Structures are given as C-alpha cells and as structure tokens.
Amino acid sequence: MVEEGEVYDIEEAVTKALKNTKPIAIMEDLITGLRLAGDKFKKGEYFVVDMMQAAETFKEGMKIIKPKLGDTKKEYIGKLVIGTVKGDIHDIGKNLVVIMFEGAGFEVIDLGIDVHKDKFIDSVKKYEPDIIGLSALLTTTMLEMEGIIEALKANNLREQVKIMIGGAPASSRFAQSIGADSYAPNATEAVNTALKLLGK
Amino acid sequence: MFRIVKDIVKGKVKMTVGRPLNGGERFLLISLFSRVDRVATLLVPSNVHPQLLNPNYDFVRLTSSVEANLELFTILRERFPQVDAAMPASWLGLAGCGQVEMGTTMRISPMIEPSPEIYALDTKSFEELELPKMEGFLKTQIDLCVEIQDRYPEMMSPPIIEGSFDLAILLRGEKLFQDFILYKDFLNARDSVHKEKIKKRGDPTFFPKIMDFATEASIHIGKMYKEQGINMLGMVIVNQYANPPIMSPEDFLTYIYPYVETVWKEFKKHRPTAGYMPPSPSSAKEISKYPALSGIACFNNYMFPQNEIGLTSDTYDEEMINLSKELKTPYQHLIHGKFLRDGTKKEIEAHVKKVCELAVENQVPMGIGIAAVPLGTDLSKIDLILESVNAYGVYK
Numbered sequence: 274m275v276e277e278g279e280v281y282d283i284e285e286a287v288t289k290a291l292k293n294t295k296p297i298a299i300m301e302d303l304i305t306g307l308r309l310a311g312d313k314f315k316k317g318e319y320f321v322v323d324m325m326q327a328a329e330t331f332k333e334g335m336k337i338i339k340p341k342l343g344d345t346k347k348e349y350i351g352k353l354v355i356g357t358v359k360g361d362i363h364d365i366g367k368n369l370v371v372i373m374f375e376g377a378g379f380e381v382i383d384l385g386i387d388v389h390k391d392k393f394i395d396s397v398k399k400y401e402p403d404i405i406g407l408s409a410l411l412t413t414t415m416l417e418m419e420g421i422i423e424a425l426k427a428n429n430l431r432e433q434v435k436i437m438i439g440g441a442p443a444s445s446r447f448a449q450s451i452g453a454d455s456y457a458p459n460a461t462e463a464v465n466t467a468l469k470l471l472g473k
Numbered sequence: 474m475f476r477i478v479k480d481i482v483k484g485k486v487k488m489t490v491g492r493p494l495n496g497g498e499r500f501l502l503i504s505l506f507s508r509v510d511r512v513a514t515l516l517v518p519s520n521v522h523p524q525l526l527n528p529n530y531d532f533v534r535l536t537s538s539v540e541a542n543l544e545l546f547t548i549l550r551e552r553f554p555q556v557d558a559a560m561p562a563s564w565l566g567l568a569g570c571g572q573v574e575m576g577t578t579m580r581i582s583p584m585i586e587p588s589p590e591i592y593a594l595d596t597k598s599f600e601e602l603e604l605p606k607m608e609g610f611l612k613t614q615i616d617l618c619v620e621i622q623d624r625y626p627e628m629m630s631p632p633i634i635e636g637s638f639d640l641a642i643l644l645r646g647e648k649l650f651q652d653f654i655l656y657k658d659f660l661n662a663r664d665s666v667h668k669e670k671i672k673k674r675g676d677p678t679f680f681p682k683i684m685d686f687a688t689e690a691s692i693h694i695g696k697m698y699k700e701q702g703i704n705m706l707g708m709v710i711v712n713q714y715a716n717p718p719i720m721s722p723e724d725f726l727t728y729i730y731p732y733v734e735t736v737w738k739e740f741k742k743h744r745p746t747a748g749y750m751p752p753s754p755s756s757a758k759e760i761s762k763y764p765a766l767s768g769i770a771c772f773n774n775y776m777f778p779q780n781e782i783g784l785t786s787d788t789y790d791e792e793m794i795n796l797s798k799e800l801k802t803p804y805q806h807l808i809h810g811k812f813l814r815d816g817t818k819k820e821i822e823a824h825v826k827k828v829c830e831l832a833v834e835n836q837v838p839m840g841i842g843i844a845a846v847p848l849g850t851d852l853s854k855i856d857l858i859l860e861s862v863n864a865y866g867v868y869k
Contacts, residue, residue, distance in 0.1 A: 280674070281658070281667065281670040281671055281673075281674065282670070317717075317718075317752060317753075317778065320717060320718055320719060320720050320721045320724070321650070321718055321719045321720070322650050322653065322654055322719065322720055322724070323721070325650060325651070325654070326654055360582065360584075360585045361585075362580065362588060362590065363588075365647060365650075365719075411585060411586060411588075412522070412810060412811075412845055412846075412847030412848065413522065413584055413585045413586060413847070413848060414585055415847070416848060416849065442810065442811050442845070442847055443811075444781055444782050444783055444811050444815050445781040445782070446781070446782055446815040447811070447814070447815055450815075456781070458781075
C-alpha cells in the first residue's frame with residue numbers, strides 16, 4: 274500500500290492487520306513498501322509527487338504502529354543530521370531523503386532549511402551523528418557546503434562524521450573538490466551510499 | 474529579422490538571405506527546422522551568475538534597475554560575441570513573473586538568485602487574489618524586454634512568461650503538489666466512499682480553481698507585454714515545475730497540458746512555444762504530438778539520465794537526432810552547468826565535437842544551449858564550446 278501511495282486506506286488496513294499480525298511485522302511491510310517506491314524513483318518509474326504520496330502513506334501507517342511497539346527500544350542502524358544549507362529554502366529533495374533514511378532504520382535529525390553552518394557544528398556536538406547530509410538546489414547556495422566542511426575541520430569535528438551532499442547542481446567531482454565523503458543523486462541512492470560509508 | 478522569419482514561416486522566401494546570417498536569424502531558422510550554415514548556440518544570460526561577469530553587479534542591484542540589467546547584458550554580449558541567441562536578458566529570475574504583485578514575497582540577497590519566501594496564499598485567501606497590475610518587479614521585467622528589443626533588434630529576445638502551473642506554484646508554493654494529488658485521486662476515485670476519504674485529507678476542488686486563476690493571470694501578463702509594443706514572435710511559456718522529476722509526462726499531459734494549451738492558443742499567432750523537458754527520447758516523441766509542445770523548446774536532453782558529472786549519454790543524442798529527422802523537429806542539446814564547472818576542457822571539447830558531428834552527418838538542424846553556469850566555473854569553457862561548434866558544427 275505504501276508503494277502505491279494508498280494514503281486514504283492505510284489507516285483502515287493497518288488497524289485491521291493489527292488484529293492478527295505483530296506490529297513489528299506490519300512496520301517491516303511499510304518499510305518494504307517505501308523501499309520499493311524508492312527503487313522505482315531511482316529507475317525513473319516514479320516521480321516526486323508519487324514519492325510524496327508513498328512517504329505520506331508510510332507516515333500515516335507509522336502513526337498507528339508506533340504506539341503499539343511498546344517499550345521496545347528502537348535499534349537504529351545509524352544517525353543522520355541533515356539540512357538545506359544557508360540561503361536555500363528548498364526542501365522537497367531533502368524531505369524525501371529524510372523519509373527514506375527513516376524507513377531504512379536511521380535516526381534522523383532534520384535541521385530544516387536555510388541552516389547556518391554554526392547550527393550544523395552545534396548539531397554535530399550535540400547529537401554526535403554518523404553522517405551529515407547537506408542539501409542545496411541552487412548553484413549559488415551549494416557553495417555553502419564547502420564552508421560547512423571547513424568549519425567542521427576548524428572545530429576538529431571532521432574526522433568523526435561522514436559528509437554526504439546532494440541536490441541538482443551537485444556532483445561526485447564537486448563532492449571530491451570540497452572534501453565531502455560522498456554525493457548521492459537521489460534519495461534511494463543516498464541510503465545505499467550511507468550504508469556503504471558506514472560499512473553496512 | 475522578424476519579417477524574414479515571418480516570410481519563411483509563410484513559405485514566401487527560402488532561408489538564404491544573401492549575406493551571412495546573424496545570430497538571431499541563425500537560431501530562429503534552426504528553430505524552424507531549416508538547415509543553415511552551422512549549429513546554433515544559445516546562452517540564457519540569467520543562467521550566468523552576475524558575479525562571474527562583473528563583481529559590481531549583484532541580485533539586489535539587478536532586481537531594482539532596468540539599466541543595471543542592460544549594462545550587464547552588454548558586458549555579456551562583449552564577452553561572448555559568438556553566441557547566436559541570448560534570451561532573455563534579465564537577472565530578475567523568478568522575481569519578475571508577476572506573483573510578487575499578487576502577494577508573494579521574495580527573498581532577495583546579493584549573491585543568491587531571487588526565490589519566493591512567503592507565498593501569496595500563505596497570507597491571503599484564494600478569493601483575495603487579484604490579477605497583477607503594471608508595477609513593481611513585473612513592470613521592471615516588461616520595461617527590460619522593451620529596451621532589449623529596441624537596442625538589440627538583431628538578436629532574438631522574445632518575452633518569456635510563466636505558464637499556469639508555474640504561476641500557481643509561485644502563489645501557492647509546494648502545497649500545490651498536495652493539491653494536485655488530491656485532485657487527481659478524486660477524479661480517479663473508485664467510489665463515493667473513497668471520494669469521502671479523499672475529502673477528509675483536503676479540498677480536491679482547490680487545484681482546478683487555482684489553475685484556472687493562474688491560467689487567466691498568465692494570459693493577462695502575456696497581454697501586458699503585448700500592450701507595451703513588444704514583439705511577441707517566438708514567446709516562451711514556462712511550466713518547469715510540472716516537468717520531470719517532479720511529475721510524470723503522463724500526469725503532465727493529462728492534468729496540466731489542457732491549461733498550457735489554453736495559454737498557448739491565446740498567443741498562437743505569435744508562434745509561442747511551451748517549454749518542456751522530457752525524461753527520455755521516447756517521451757520527447759510522445760509529447761511532440763501535442764501542438765503546444767512541438768517545438769525546439771520541448772525537444773531537448775535536459776532531463777535525460779546523466780552520469781556523475783552531469784553529462785547525458787551519447788546514445789540519447791543518436792536517438793534524438795534520428796527522431797529529429799523523422800519528426801522534422803530541431804534538436805536542442807543542452808549542456809548542464811555542472812558539467813561545464815566540473816568537466817575538463819578535453820572532456821567538454823570531445824563532447825561538443827561528438828554531438829556536432831552527429832548533427833552535421835545527419836544534416837539535422839540543432840542548437841546547443843548552455844544551462845545554469847554556476848559560480849566557480851571557468852568562463853573560458855564557454856568560449857571552448859563556442860569554438861568547438863565553429864570547428865565541428867558547420868553543415869556541409
């Protein structure tokens with residue numbers, strides 16, 4: 274249902290499933306649906322509006338599942354701090370990355386849009402993430418990424434996090450040139466790249 | 474120049490004009506699927522960051538002064554005299570589309586191109602929206618178009634207006650995507666129970682309402698250009714937010730195209746083109762069946778899958794050149810700014826050589842466009858593209 278973006282029916286379906294299925298199994302189904310939607314997006318079979326609908330369906334399903342998971346402490350496979358860099362107020366791409374990482378089992382701290390480099394630095398100190406994700410849509414704002422990496426170095430934090438970048442004007446060569454660890458062209462690939470960076 | 478083109482369109486004269494073609498003529502003739510002396514080149518001035526051209530110009534200055542845009546345009550023309558078409562000569566970006574005059578607030582800072590910050594429909598109701606008047610950024614944009622056409626009659630500088638979907642986005646923001654999904658799902662709902670469930674998540678009738686208004690606004694703005702005596706030939710209607718990867722071509726053609734066509738029909742006699750960026754050659758072929766989408770502005774590689782440095786595959790060029798012959802539609806090969814920034818000169822020359830040779834060998838009219846040149850780009854790479862077109866893009 275997540276893959277097809279059946280957001281209007283997900284509440285009823287999950288509620289019904291809970292009668293004879295363990296919440297954890299339903300959650301895994303929701304995650305699988307999100308991953309399948311992401312795969313279609315990567316292949317160009319799905320578009321942003323399809324992904325938005327799949328993500329919305331996933332979130333609606335999780336709203337019902339979460340309280341049923343009880344005290345089971347969630348085991349995250351990694352922690353991501355992400356934000357759209359200063360001067361840039363676009364977030365469609367970043368939001369898709371957030372939902373795909375959450376679906377893949379990451380703890381995600383979303384700093385939002387127009388994020389100053391100091392906020393990235395403070396967040397690394399506070400949350401100690403495995404990965405920082407930097408997003409930019411504009412060719413002008415993507416230059417902020419380099420400043421953030423320099424600030425991480427100046428604060429002796431660079432070695433403790435992996436840095437991933439994304440957004441229409443970014444590229445692998447650009448990532449390399451500013452000292453980022455990786456570039457991902459889309460939300461699905463971002464998760465795969467993150468798993469590789471963390472050796473998982 | 475425009476008379477010559479009009480006559481060619483009407484079949485009154487052949488494409489030879491008895492002297493070397495100027496840039497505007499070359500690009501327009503290519504657009505009409507006429508084979509000329511060489512591949513045409515297109516550079517959109519606003520795609521070059523002002524600071525790359527002259528550090529005295531920034532977006533604050535450029536959004537507040539017609540003269541500043543004209544000065545910077547002169548600098549650009551002198552820097553790249555070989556460019557055939559350089560439309561539109563404006564660094565107002567999204568500021569000059571009319572939405573500000575309807576209530577949207579822009580963020581304007583020196584170094585970053587203007588972007589909407591607070592959308593009109595975040596602060597006012599739909600009922601409060603009014604068509605824009607000749608004032609503010611919109612007036613600056615229209616005045617600029619008048620001046621450019623007066624001062625540079627030899628070049629191609631048609632007005633570019635936002636189409637229904639883009640204007641609606643500029644008034645509503647990304648919430649428009651959710652409006653669209655609700656509308657589409659409501660139309661395709663299997664039964665009344667399903668329709669009721671959709672209504673619980675939002676108003677499925679809002680999307681057509683805002684699109685109808687935006688269509689009216691788009692036509693109104695187009696007429697404002699016309700009333701100022703601007704030559705409308707070749708005007709462009711932009712709906713880039715309804716392009717891939719945001720929306721599938723199928724959704725675009727089913728739900729958005731009817732609005733696009735309404736605006737297009739209004740200006741039909743001026744041979745407008747509604748820009749589109751298909752995700753594949755087969756999609757380019759499909760959309761070319763639609764009257765408003767049948768020109769060079771829609772027959773391009775911009776959204777085709779790219780490699781890591783922003784380069785689309787040669788295979789697509791071969792397919793597009795073959796389709797170009799079959800459909801008699803000129804091919805516009807667009808070079809991404811990030812390839813220009815990240816690619817080496819050797820890679821850039823090899824790429825331009827390959828695509829030009831394909832066009833020449835197949836005698837297909839082609840334009841090479843340079844898209845969004847980012848800060849940090851060595852501008853001599855643009856020179857290299859232009860020189861490579863001169864070297865390899867001459868039709869025998």
